[in-house]
Amino acid sequence: MSGLDRAAGRLGNALSWLAYAALILMAVQVSASVASRWLFGQDIPVTTELATYYYMVALTYLPLALVDRRHGHLFAEFFYVLMPTRVQRLMDVLNAALALGFLGFLGWRTALGAIDRTRSGDVISTTIGLFPVWPAQWIVPVGLGAAGLAVAVRLAEAFRALPHDPHQEGDRR
Amino acid sequence: ERISFNVWVPPSEVIVTALFEPYFEAVEQATDGEARFQLFTAGQMLGPLNTMQGVRDGAVSGGMIDASYYGNDLPYTATFSDLIAFAPDPVAGAGASLETFFHDCPECLAEMAENNLIALGGSATAPYTIMCAKEIGSLDDLKGLRIRGSIDFHFALINALGANGVNIPFGDIAQSFERGNVDCMLGGPTWMETFGITELIETRLSTVSFGTISLPAMMSFQRSAWEGWSEEIRSAMIAALPEYIANGTIAVMENDEKAAATAREAGMAEVDLGQSIVDLREAFLVSERARVIEAGKARGAEDVEALLDRFLANYAEWEALSEQIGGDRAAFADALRARVYDDLPM
Amino acid sequence: MSGIAIGALALVGAIVLIGLRVHIGLALGLTAIVGINAIVGSAAMMAVVTSVPYEFAASWELSAIPMFLFMGNLVFHSGMTDSLFRAARVWMSRLPGGLAIATNFACAGFAAASGSSLATTISMARIAIPEMRRHGYDLGLATGVVAAAGTLGSLIPPSILLVLYGIFAKVSVTKLFVAAIVPGVLTALAYGAMIMIRCKLRPELTPMPDERASWSEKLAVLREIWPLPVLVIGVIGSIYSGIATATEAGAVGAVLAFLIALLQGRLSLATFRTSVVESVQTTASLFFIALGAILMVRLMAFSGLPQEIADIMNAHAVGPWQLLAITVVIFLILGCLIDPMGMILLTLPVFLPMFESSGFDMVWFGILIVKFVEIGLLTPPLGLNVFAVKSLERDIPLGVIFRGVGWFLLCELIVVAILCAFPGITQIL
Ligand code: NA
Numbered sequence: 001m002s003g004l005d006r007a008a009g010r011l012g013n014a015l016s017w018l019a020y021a022a023l024i025l026m027a028v029q030v031s032a033s034v035a036s037r038w039l040f041g042q043d044i045p046v047t048t049e050l051a052t053y054y055y056m057v058a059l060t061y062l063p064l065a066l067v068d069r070r071h072g073h074l075f076a077e078f079f080y081v082l083m084p085t086r087v088q089r090l091m092d093v094l095n096a097a098l099a100l101g102f103l104g105f106l107g108w109r110t111a112l113g114a115i116d117r118t119r120s121g122d123v124i125s126t127t128i129g130l131f132p133v134w135p136a137q138w139i140v141p142v143g144l145g146a147a148g149l150a151v152a153v154r155l156a157e158a159f160r161a162l163p164h165d166p167h168q169e170g171d172r173r
Numbered sequence: 174e175r176i177s178f179n180v181w182v183p184p185s186e187v188i189v190t191a192l193f194e195p196y197f198e199a200v201e202q203a204t205d206g207e208a209r210f211q212l213f214t215a216g217q218m219l220g221p222l223n224t225m226q227g228v229r230d231g232a233v234s235g236g237m238i239d240a241s242y243y244g245n246d247l248p249y250t251a252t253f254s255d256l257i258a259f260a261p262d263p264v265a266g267a268g269a270s271l272e273t274f275f276h277d278c279p280e281c282l283a284e285m286a287e288n289n290l291i292a293l294g295g296s297a298t299a300p301y302t303i304m305c306a307k308e309i310g311s312l313d314d315l316k317g318l319r320i321r322g323s324i325d326f327h328f329a330l331i332n333a334l335g336a337n338g339v340n341i342p343f344g345d346i347a348q349s350f351e352r353g354n355v356d357c358m359l360g361g362p363t364w365m366e367t368f369g370i371t372e373l374i375e376t377r378l379s380t381v382s383f384g385t386i387s388l389p390a391m392m393s394f395q396r397s398a399w400e401g402w403s404e405e406i407r408s409a410m411i412a413a414l415p416e417y418i419a420n421g422t423i424a425v426m427e428n429d430e431k432a433a434a435t436a437r438e439a440g441m442a443e444v445d446l447g448q449s450i451v452d453l454r455e456a457f458l459v460s461e462r463a464r465v466i467e468a469g470k471a472r473g474a475e476d477v478e479a480l481l482d483r484f485l486a487n488y489a490e491w492e493a494l495s496e497q498i499g500g501d502r503a504a505f506a507d508a509l510r511a512r513v514y515d516d517l518p519m
Numbered sequence: 520m521s522g523i524a525i526g527a528l529a530l531v532g533a534i535v536l537i538g539l540r541v542h543i544g545l546a547l548g549l550t551a552i553v554g555i556n557a558i559v560g561s562a563a564m565m566a567v568v569t570s571v572p573y574e575f576a577a578s579w580e581l582s583a584i585p586m587f588l589f590m591g592n593l594v595f596h597s598g599m600t601d602s603l604f605r606a607a608r609v610w611m612s613r614l615p616g617g618l619a620i621a622t623n624f625a626c627a628g629f630a631a632a633s634g635s636s637l638a639t640t641i642s643m644a645r646i647a648i649p650e651m652r653r654h655g656y657d658l659g660l661a662t663g664v665v666a667a668a669g670t671l672g673s674l675i676p677p678s679i680l681l682v683l684y685g686i687f688a689k690v691s692v693t694k695l696f697v698a699a700i701v702p703g704v705l706t707a708l709a710y711g712a713m714i715m716i717r718c719k720l721r722p723e724l725t726p727m728p729d730e731r732a733s734w735s736e737k738l739a740v741l742r743e744i745w746p747l748p749v750l751v752i753g754v755i756g757s758i759y760s761g762i763a764t765a766t767e768a769g770a771v772g773a774v775l776a777f778l779i780a781l782l783q784g785r786l787s788l789a790t791f792r793t794s795v796v797e798s799v800q801t802t803a804s805l806f807f808i809a810l811g812a813i814l815m816v817r818l819m820a821f822s823g824l825p826q827e828i829a830d831i832m833n834a835h836a837v838g839p840w841q842l843l844a845i846t847v848v849i850f851l852i853l854g855c856l857i858d859p860m861g862m863i864l865l866t867l868p869v870f871l872p873m874f875e876s877s878g879f880d881m882v883w884f885g886i887l888i889v890k891f892v893e894i895g896l897l898t899p900p901l902g903l904n905v906f907a908v909k910s911l912e913r914d915i916p917l918g919v920i921f922r923g924v925g926w927f928l929l930c931e932l933i934v935v936a937i938l939c940a941f942p943g944i945t946q947i948l
């Protein structure tokens with residue numbers, strides 16, 4: 001169990017580093033392109049394309065696993081906080097189960113889509129010729145899958161917490 | 174029969190209002206409601222990159238397909254998106270593309286079938302012209318300008334003009350013109366309205382069309398779904414099509430002229446660069462021929478050269494036909510029936 | 520069941536799930552998938568689910584969001600907002616509710632550097648709320664001012680929402696930015712006046728801070744705040760001079776903030792790292808909600824519910840001002856359920872054609888839409904800005920924050936009324 005937990009954590013961290021790189025690269029490359037246009041009248045080639053098809057997708061999906069592990073997601077608490085702890089734990093299980101279903105379903109479908117796009121070898125036209133975009137398709141299922149793994153760990157934890165007497169533990173939140 | 178169809182352009186586009194919508198209505202009436210169409214627009218269901226897979230896999234019964242996005246799956250059909258420069262006239266371009274696709278390109282029909290697709294036809298876009306937020310008096314004035322493009326053909330043409338190609342995302346086009354980050358763009362005059370830059374455009378090089386896009390497989394359906402429909406529906410769908418291909422193509426041209434007139438009123442000058450631009454276009458066609466053939470080889474269509482020559486032969490005949498048609502919808506539809514649709518190979 | 524009924528049911532389902540503490544993006548996305556499946560069938564639903572996640576994220580226009588977030592985080596973590604708040608505090612300490620007023624105007628200042636309400640709220644909440652609590656301020660006021668004044672982030676340019684609106688309505692983003700300045704400042708002034716009046720009437724809300732700054736202190740603190748105006752002028756100037764587009768300006772701002780912080784010696788490796796990590800995490804959190812919202816938008820389009828509403832309005836031949844009144848009501852209801860980006864995406868396809876034909880100025884209308892959306896950030900049950908404050912001040916009950924926000928909503932109504940009565944306000948600059 002803790003092995004899976006560790007694996008999910010490592011994967012989430014590794015993918016997050018790629019997202020950090022995407023953020024910095026996007027800021028630097030777009031600014032450099034603006035500066036180059038201002039000074040020399042010429043953009044840096046494939047800047048908007050890289051930002052759009054690669055950096056943005058990486059920023060959206062690769063950090064999801066880490067965000068879930070750090071409870072960075074926003075929840076509506078107004079009903080939850082009124083519930084007794086036992087009900088809250090049931091809601092935790094429900095939440096994690098729904099998240100796993102959603103992430104798993106989307107991960108599966110986008111993986112099939114990525115296989116399709118890889119087979120057809122997606123490219124786009126740019127000022128310097130054809131530029132492949134099919135590899136970026138894989139970012140989505142990878143990010144969703146890693147998040148699914150993180151949620152699976154959370155679901156297992158929530159399940160194990162279910163039968164315990166809530167009064168023996170402090171508020172876990 | 175409930176037939177769903179996916180379009181990734183907004184519902185206000187002429188191709189939707191003048192082709193898809195009235196065509197589907199006509200088929201519904203002709204079949205007494207046996208066929209019922211459901212139209213999804215603006216990419217709500219599928220975007221341009223996914224429509225082919227969606228139709229093939231049955232997410233929708235049919236869709237607007239631009240084969241250039243699926244070069245590896247439809248290498249021959251995708252060639253038609255590369256023939257832009259060779260089809261300056263929309264009516265002739267649409268006619269020649271359809272005739273070539275259905276009657277002179279067995280590879281096209283075979284690859285559609287392999288992907289569980291059946292193509293019924295398509296129309297042409299407005300002629301590509303160059304519109305600039307600057308005064309242009311000669312070809313030399315274009316040298317070094319920043320011209321907005323997005324596809325291979327654009328960048329090839331921009332290079333031939335000695336200008337700099339820039340691919341500005343749609344959302345930034347208006348501001349880029351306002352701020353002088355881009356000088357010109359390639360497209361029809363309606364684009365000035367789409368991006369709200371009519372006031373900014375000073376010059377349009379309108380006497381030479383740099384080409385039109387004709388997509389003969391634009392309206393395609395899932396083959397296995399098609400085969401399940403009644404003979405009545407299928408023949409009604411084919412019978413009604415020529416009229417609306419004609420309607421769509423000519424409506425696009427009329428709309429274009431309207432937008433150009435509005436821009437002229439707002440101060441846009443239509444410039445004729447005379448022989449210099451005709452010569453440039455001739456030279457450009459030579460390099461385009463090489464580019465189109467090479468691009469075909471790269472995606473696995475070995476014999477694009479033969480396809481191009483058949484298209485050019487058909488286009489020459491259609492150019493003469495287009496003279497006679499003279500923008501008349503009924504005459505165009507008749508020509509389409511006689512040369513393409515009366516004996517459609519299915 | 521008709522598509523319209525399924526669409527309405529899905530909206531209700533999403534609220535129920537949100538109530539069960541299901542993640543907002545998840546609640547919207549799940550009910551949308553079920554609803555789409557019910558309306559167009561499983562094959563079509565699968566196609567939507569296969570293509571939407573990539574298509575939605577691969578967006579150049581949306582790239583302004585992580586970039587403006589990055590800029591805001593660099594500004595915040597390097598302490599630039601800190602000195603801004605200090606200056607506002609020193610200069611306004613003698614006013615009733617001085618700290619709250621200082622927070623309000625610091626938010627307005629930060630809004631001029633940040634493109635998002637959430638970023639503005641989160642950044643200012645970190646600095647200002649602990650300070651106000653230390654001085655014994657009423658918790659509702661302390662949290663309410665941050666949540667409400669944070670919405671200035673989307674009104675005072677740069678603004679991600681205005682960028683989105685400009686894209687949809689095909690209105691120049693630059694014009695929108697210029698038009699938003701006066702209404703933004705007006706809102707900040709209305710907030711400030713309201714706080715002052717309330718604190719004058721009820722001194723127990725805000726014990727007077729005991730610090731009395733000397734003039735030399737007051738002037739010294741002013742010298743510390745130059746980086747923020749420089750940054751703001753740099754970003755806005757790059758847009759207006761045509762050097763960068765509104766989308767690119769975010770990246771330019773991030774690099775500029777980085778350079779200023781470096782120049783001031785305020786940028787440690789840890790500061791930089793935290794800024795990067797938080798920008799990435801906030802982006803992913805926001806876009807996960809947006810993914811759910813986009814799926815919900817697809818469901819709405821398939822269901823025909825928005826079109827039905829438009830048809831009903833057309834059938835009753837409602838005039839422009841009635842149309843506006845109905846829009847307000849719909850936005851207030853939707854604002855209870857959906858996040859700002861989702862609201863823009865959901866409603867504009869329906870409302871824009873109606874408003875264009877009603878003869879309203881589309882720039883003015885855009886400012887008004889953003890106002891409505893901002894109000895939605897403050898109203899229960901789903902008020903993202905309120906949640907953002909709650910996520911940082913976990914011991915303060917949600918109800919207290921919502922109650923504190925109530926007074927600011929009153930100001931919002933007045934500002935909206937002024938905007939409607941004098942549309943020319945958007946054309947002053
Ligand atoms: Na702002």
Ligand code: NA
Nearest residue numbers: 854895898901
């Ligand atoms: Na709300």
